[in-house]
Amino acid sequence: MLIFERSRKNRRNPVQAPHAEPAAPGIPQRFRRRSRPLLPEVSELQVVRHYTRLSQQNYAIDTHFYPLGSCTMKYNPRGCNALASLPGFLSRHPLAPEESHGQGVLACLFELQEMLKVVTGMQGVSLTPMAGAQGEFAGMAMIRAYHDSRGDRERDEVLVPDAAHGTNPATAIMCGYKVREIPTDADGDVDIEALRQAVGPRTAGIMLTNPSTLGVFERRIHLIAEIVHEAGGLLYYDGANLNAILGKVRPGDMGFDVMHLNLHKTFATPHGGGGPGAGPVGVGERLLPFLPIPVVGRHEDGKYRWLTEKDLPRSIGRLSAHMGNTGILLRAYVYMRMLGAEGMERIAEFATLNANYLMKRLSESGFEMAYPRRRASHEFILTLKREAKETGANAMDFAKRLLDYGYHAPTTYFPLLVPECFLIEPTETEDKATLDGFVEAMRCIRREAENEPEKLQRAPHTLPVKRLDDVRAARKLDAVWKG
Amino acid sequence: MLIFERSRKNRRNPVQAPHAEPAAPGIPQRFRRRSRPLLPEVSELQVVRHYTRLSQQNYAIDTHFYPLGSCTMKYNPRGCNALASLPGFLSRHPLAPEESHGQGVLACLFELQEMLKVVTGMQGVSLTPMAGAQGEFAGMAMIRAYHDSRGDRERDEVLVPDAAHGTNPATAIMCGYKVREIPTDADGDVDIEALRQAVGPRTAGIMLTNPSTLGVFERRIHLIAEIVHEAGGLLYYDGANLNAILGKVRPGDMGFDVMHLNLHKTFATPHGGGGPGAGPVGVGERLLPFLPIPVVGRHEDGKYRWLTEKDLPRSIGRLSAHMGNTGILLRAYVYMRMLGAEGMERIAEFATLNANYLMKRLSESGFEMAYPRRRASHEFILTLKREAKETGANAMDFAKRLLDYGYHAPTTYFPLLVPECFLIEPTETEDKATLDGFVEAMRCIRREAENEPEKLQRAPHTLPVKRLDDVRAARKLDAVWKG
Amino acid sequence: MPFVPHTEEEIREMLEVIGVQRIEALFSEIPPELRAPSMEGMLPKALNEMEIGRLMRERAAQDGQPLCFVGAGAYEHHVPAAVWEIATRGEFYTAYTPYQAEASQGTLQLLYEYQTMMASLTGMEISNASLYDGASALAEAVLMAVRANRRSKSKRVLIPATVHPVYRKVVRTIVTHQGIEVVEVPYCTACGNVVPDSLAQYSEGDYAALVVPQPNFFGVLEEVDRLTDWAHTNGTLVIGLINPITAAILAPPGEWGETGADIACGEGQPLGIPLSSGGPYFGFLCCRESLVRQMPGRIVGRTVDLDGKAGFTLTLQAREQHIRRSKATSNICTNQGLMTTAATLYLSLLGPEGLERVASACHDNTRRLLEKVVAIEGVEPLFDGEFFHEVVLRVDLPVNRLLERLAGHQLLAGHSLAEDYPELGDAFLLCCTETKTEADLERFATLLRETMSEMRSS
Amino acid sequence: MPFVPHTEEEIREMLEVIGVQRIEALFSEIPPELRAPSMEGMLPKALNEMEIGRLMRERAAQDGQPLCFVGAGAYEHHVPAAVWEIATRGEFYTAYTPYQAEASQGTLQLLYEYQTMMASLTGMEISNASLYDGASALAEAVLMAVRANRRSKSKRVLIPATVHPVYRKVVRTIVTHQGIEVVEVPYCTACGNVVPDSLAQYSEGDYAALVVPQPNFFGVLEEVDRLTDWAHTNGTLVIGLINPITAAILAPPGEWGETGADIACGEGQPLGIPLSSGGPYFGFLCCRESLVRQMPGRIVGRTVDLDGKAGFTLTLQAREQHIRRSKATSNICTNQGLMTTAATLYLSLLGPEGLERVASACHDNTRRLLEKVVAIEGVEPLFDGEFFHEVVLRVDLPVNRLLERLAGHQLLAGHSLAEDYPELGDAFLLCCTETKTEADLERFATLLRETMSEMRSS
Numbered sequence A, B: 001m002l003i004f005e006r007s008r009k010n011r012r013n014p015v016q017a018p019h020a021e022p023a024a025p026g027i028p029q030r031f032r033r034r035s036r037p038l039l040p041e042v043s044e045l046q047v048v049r050h051y052t053r054l055s056q057q058n059y060a061i062d063t064h065f066y067p068l069g070s071c072t073m074k075y076n077p078r079g080c081n082a083l084a085s086l087p088g089f090l091s092r093h094p095l096a097p098e099e100s101h102g103q104g105v106l107a108c109l110f111e112l113q114e115m116l117k118v119v120t121g122m123q124g125v126s127l128t129p130m131a132g133a134q135g136e137f138a139g140m141a142m143i144r145a146y147h148d149s150r151g152d153r154e155r156d157e158v159l160v161p162d163a164a165h166g167t168n169p170a171t172a173i174m175c176g177y178k179v180r181e182i183p184t185d186a187d188g189d190v191d192i193e194a195l196r197q198a199v200g201p202r203t204a205g206i207m208l209t210n211p212s213t214l215g216v217f218e219r220r221i222h223l224i225a226e227i228v229h230e231a232g233g234l235l236y237y238d239g240a241n242l243n244a245i246l247g248k249v250r251p252g253d254m255g256f257d258v259m260h261l262n263l264h265k266t267f268a269t270p271h272g273g274g275g276p277g278a279g280p281v282g283v284g285e286r287l288l289p290f291l292p293i294p295v296v297g298r299h300e301d302g303k304y305r306w307l308t309e310k311d312l313p314r315s316i317g318r319l320s321a322h323m324g325n326t327g328i329l330l331r332a333y334v335y336m337r338m339l340g341a342e343g344m345e346r347i348a349e350f351a352t353l354n355a356n357y358l359m360k361r362l363s364e365s366g367f368e369m370a371y372p373r374r375r376a377s378h379e380f381i382l383t384l385k386r387e388a389k390e391t392g393a394n395a396m397d398f399a400k401r402l403l404d405y406g407y408h409a410p411t412t413y414f415p416l417l418v419p420e421c422f423l424i425e426p427t428e429t430e431d432k433a434t435l436d437g438f439v440e441a442m443r444c445i446r447r448e449a450e451n452e453p454e455k456l457q458r459a460p461h462t463l464p465v466k467r468l469d470d471v472r473a474a475r476k477l478d479a480v481w482k483g
Numbered sequence C, D: 001m002p003f004v005p006h007t008e009e010e011i012r013e014m015l016e017v018i019g020v021q022r023i024e025a026l027f028s029e030i031p032p033e034l035r036a037p038s039m040e041g042m043l044p045k046a047l048n049e050m051e052i053g054r055l056m057r058e059r060a061a062q063d064g065q066p067l068c069f070v071g072a073g074a075y076e077h078h079v080p081a082a083v084w085e086i087a088t089r090g091e092f093y094t095a096y097t098p099y100q101a102e103a104s105q106g107t108l109q110l111l112y113e114y115q116t117m118m119a120s121l122t123g124m125e126i127s128n129a130s131l132y133d134g135a136s137a138l139a140e141a142v143l144m145a146v147r148a149n150r151r152s153k154s155k156r157v158l159i160p161a162t163v164h165p166v167y168r169k170v171v172r173t174i175v176t177h178q179g180i181e182v183v184e185v186p187y188c189t190a191c192g193n194v195v196p197d198s199l200a201q202y203s204e205g206d207y208a209a210l211v212v213p214q215p216n217f218f219g220v221l222e223e224v225d226r227l228t229d230w231a232h233t234n235g236t237l238v239i240g241l242i243n244p245i246t247a248a249i250l251a252p253p254g255e256w257g258e259t260g261a262d263i264a265c266g267e268g269q270p271l272g273i274p275l276s277s278g279g280p281y282f283g284f285l286c287c288r289e290s291l292v293r294q295m296p297g298r299i300v301g302r303t304v305d306l307d308g309k310a311g312f313t314l315t316l317q318a319r320e321q322h323i324r325r326s327k328a329t330s331n332i333c334t335n336q337g338l339m340t341t342a343a344t345l346y347l348s349l350l351g352p353e354g355l356e357r358v359a360s361a362c363h364d365n366t367r368r369l370l371e372k373v374v375a376i377e378g379v380e381p382l383f384d385g386e387f388f389h390e391v392v393l394r395v396d397l398p399v400n401r402l403l404e405r406l407a408g409h410q411l412l413a414g415h416s417l418a419e420d421y422p423e424l425g426d427a428f429l430l431c432c433t434e435t436k437t438e439a440d441l442e443r444f445a446t447l448l449r450e451t452m453s454e455m456r457s458s
């Protein structure tokens, strides 16, 4: 039932409304709205009950194992939420003067910038992008600004591996570039020959994730960097998979010129059912002047202040009305402070341990790995193409059936180049027993696929709804309730 | 799965523990514990996930209609929780000096005392009892202290109607009294003749709820007061049903000498899965000197302070280490301030409207009311004795089946004098559509009872567990996990 | 180990299954020369939750809780306690994007309800499920309009100078790489809004879109009907940029002019989102149904399951980067989901009448404060246009110094316009919301009076 | 109407069904002479949530956030954020007592886990599901012991003067009506605890129970083994009164003497419950299995459902008032459920090792502070017994005035014993928990030194 269906005309909730008469006298008629908006007229209890019950229909990290590859669904410490939600932080207006009324929050942000420099090996960091994709935008815009600043205006191509996340090509286009896809070889590495052929004077740069979204570490990254740099291009690092290598390798040391981080992945800020995240960018020496503003600077006297156009006149500019998703930045700050150096190094270690253990157990259970000769990074790919062929139950069916077993499905059908694939990322915060349970479920489901494939094809069976008709959703668009 | 079953030896959650070595050197061996306690060794994610999922197995006001008679399960405003949980309130030590570090909280408590006096018509209030039953204890102890103070030591009997809540007789016994039951007449009123015969020089007092737990207003309350007072006894008002008459009749005006309030009923503080509540007591003139301490007083200069033994030397004494359930008192304070006089009067009106509407609809649907000639107060009793006889499905079966329909069951088999009964209290915060849905469910269930009674007898069918074996639970006591 | 559940014994067992001796061995594919130095010593020491708690409480307290009359795009409103107590429930807070629809009906239904509320509030037919913030939503709206306007061959858009200055900057950052040119429409310095007739100068120009703010950055009301009709006459799409609170009273973009605006967008923060130093907020974006395929961001649709029961799912994903990659309508992926959760709770708790009261109370308070302050010597309202809940004042003293002094008294009196609108002299933008009491207004007036006279006499 | 959802139209429909014209008619059975006057004018005006929010924030701020070294039965510990974020979930916060077991498995399983944890922490076999607070739990324990002790014909119990003075008062309030006599056992003013040999004087007396606090009110450790054995030799049941945090290190009642205590109880507040001016806290009560039928309060048991699947339910309800009425073991009904929810979360988050570290950190801090303050002129520890995390100091100045002065510096230095133990002179009880840093301890020492010398010189 929709909240609107609980509504009754003229029901009121006066406890939440000011006493003022609703009319706002003095506003001339021509400026006024003619009809009341369709908002529900419900009591506070109805709201609380409706949304509490809706919430229970979600799977979430707080309720289920959620091995969603590339998304790094790990524990979001409750302490981060509580401390970022202190009244002093929540009530601060973004335009409150930073000197008299902002040193507390700016101190946190400054220290966060510094810590991110350390973990990435970059020279400068701007926190302002509001998600990974906006970080990518900022990064590619900086690459463009760099080439422009050198009068190097012919470079109109960005290289993107075929396995890349969709935001990479989409971002390149938003920055006015053409996208050139680079194929992947049989072991999941970038096809070096193809790369050599692709680079040239039109190459603005390359966008890479390492470990890639194929779950493997690109071993020849130095060679790639050499090839691209030699051609005059720059290297963009998509930091979505940083969890895999935190403290082990730094993008700056691999030869990347610019990168973003997904704080909502590596630094455990919540995904919130789709967002908000935060996508700070880090840059090497060459791109420092172009960082998006604002950036937090520190005066000689130890006071913090916003650096703006005046301080960074060659900046690519602003990406949001204020300082991006500050509340998310504070959560990541708290998380990093609780981990310290040792804790951060352990993230990569145990994310990798869990992934390799799970890969091995699934492989021993007879599932086929896409890159069996490779170590898993923090994630790995399993292909169900044999199962699909033999039983008729495909990766989607396996995924839906996993929901019945109380596991969120892994990422399916991405990356696109592996057929019937599951991209599985357990993260470091899951315990062994959970991984073992998942293996058991996968085995049971395969047995079901062999004996009664329709059970999978019609799954899920135990959730609030059965399999949904996506085609109909798109064909007969119903995105707004019409009463 | 129990949290202990998720535990693994030597798992740690260092983020929540101090750095100190666990040994506490310097404590001699003979004082030390020999074995480690059986506490789970689990990660923070495991804790959050385990208890989040457990919570989802509960019905609650925030998720379901909960027409539990006598319990007044109404909306617990989230604002009350948020404001009582402000850091300043939570962090205050109970022994912090009230003058320099307590005026804020004492102001709230003082005003709460004053407001409770107004709504009850009593002369004095003490907030210290921690639940209704402790309020009853305080009240009966005051009655005892009163008689004692007059040298009237022969009074050893307390009269309690047969319909009374179990805490009434249990309390009388705790205060050293004997209990004498007074029968109820066919219309749910106290049997006046029986009362006349029962009162006498041994009568310390009578404990009454009005409206009673039979859901009807005791019309001859003045007469009862006269009879008891004439015999030298005092009248105790069990305030559990105050919601029914807030602003309409005041216990003080009905002739009661002392009463408790259940703030967790009438004033919407949460039940918390069993508590905490708060059971302030109010008294008339005669019992003022005996109020339990501490009470909040106000100096001439407007400063608040605790009144203790020194101020109230004839007090029955202390009931808790500090000021009872202060945090609950603050919630009730916020609630009352949000309602004001008008809002409070409406509570009784709409609680009564909902009860009478629901009673009428159920009665029209063919269900039998225990007191069909009476108006419902905020609650009413329905008896399923006919259904039980005709179909074999009894009140318990109906109750369990209601759970499948998404409704918490009403209070069953209480009061004991009505066979196969449901005590139904919808409260004022439920909307008409919810009540209509409940009627519909009751009709469906009766149809099921007629056609397939086993469906009821084996209900619930859709909850995490099926009907539980209570007998076995008591016979083979398993109250502590042994690994 | 913080947040890592493994015991020594489990680690051993797991390594054995994998067939390696040490965890380190799992990193063997990383070329040794790439291996990072230890971060020990380069990062602050790990703190437990108690320690970081104390530090954060100190930091939060450090910034004070001044009485705030700054608006300028971010507004202090009462947020019902239920909003965040529900929104931070783990099931909302820690879920991912609802790609697995059957396991995400909570989030999906909520978003469908959100879309319905926003579409209705803006008077449009379609809403997406959020963008990052108001400024970036405007940039996306501009990109969308340029894509959608088949009649216009140009990539030029008109943006009045009465649009929030930072929004205009953000639009520039985001759209210029695609060759889009932003043309600034001047405003009348007497009335504080765009003079409709002045648009005549652009009539020959072929513009893909015109942005119309309502109220504008100065709090002044634009002549939205005439601006909209001018645009449509000239084959230009109209992007309405609004404050969703004021939309409870003001005509929504869907009602502007003869046929309504084509796209509506804005900052969602006023709908239950705390100020929080500027974020996370959320951008909303609504449009006519005919433009839906140009819409960036996620959209939830209602459909049915195998049993024919209604359910919700992400739809029209072929617009999005994860399906369409380089041909997507935008690169946006992660959006501001949790903020829309809060906004949906907020709008449900307020209802149509409650929201109207909020808007009306803001405006009443601003009017009352205005009356008080214009009685002060050296203070005058700058514009004579109609305003809504925000107003520009001119003072006869250096405005930045004045505001700084007032901040010293824990009063944030407004936002200085000196930097962005030097032509206006010593002016600042003042905003009242429903949170202000008569005593607050008095305190403002008194402090302003006293501080100004102090400044004069010193 | 606040929290009332009815529309005018619905009211009309409902009245029609009932068959009356006005709501007022529903109160027709109430004799008119009883009808109350309107409360209008007698109660403060209704505030909306925004207004009461502002008032409460002011009130909360008014009481300050002093640095607190007061313990005396209520302890400031770090409470992990997860504790209350989970405990206040609507499903826990707004559920009733789990009488409908099948619809309450969340609360019931949690309570079963709670019982297991508390039984283990106290070293006992059974735990109930909570009582109101530590003081009333002790009173219930006394009542229970008197009922349970079949060997003793007396209704007399021994309670040492080293038990919290208020607890002793509460016990008196609650037990005396049942004819129970409390006999106070004196303590040694040099060592601060009960001298075991001194119990010989009671050996002839037939006492139903002896209460043994550990640590006692002064923070001093009692010779629990010898006291327990003395009691058992004399047919007296032993009630251990403990601080559950210290039980992570100290021998729990179940391990005292030859056969262990019979009942254990205490204040649960240290386990994740905020100080909150004194409540809500919770009392815990544990016992030997053989005494379970004398146990007051709810008990959850594990059983099976119709399918043989494990499930949880309230059990042995025949002890309770709602079944047994006047023969119940207590009148308790509503208990402190939500607090045990928090405690269960707390204990799960800390685990056995974490809890030990908390106890140990408290004690370390107290010892370090003690070292600092005894270096100050005029300050000395009063007792020479072993202590745990709380300690009594004597000063050579009027103690109440000293503490008051320190409070003026936002330092609550401890709890004065002047009122309850006048025989000890100018003494106060000081407590450190794990929340205190080295800087806090220094601040304490410095302020104490300076304030004492100021007082001397004035």
Ligand SMILES: Cc1ncc(COP(=O)(O)O)c(C=O)c1O
Binding pocket: A070, A071, A131, A132, A133, A134, A165, A167, A168, A209, A213, A238, A240, A241, A262, A277, A278, A279, C332, C333, C334
């Ligand atoms: C590999 C990769 N790159 C980029 C992104 C985009 O990041 P965001 O969703 O924060 O915009 C993602 C997010 O899913 C990703 O997995």
Ligand SMILES: Cc1ncc(COP(=O)(O)O)c(C=O)c1O
Binding pocket: B070, B071, B131, B132, B133, B134, B165, B167, B168, B209, B213, B238, B240, B241, B262, B277, B278, B279, D332, D333, D334
């Ligand atoms: C009529 C009645 N009296 C007394 C009580 C006891 O109150 P409490 O549970 O707060 O101790 C109740 C509670 O259920 C009740 O319904």
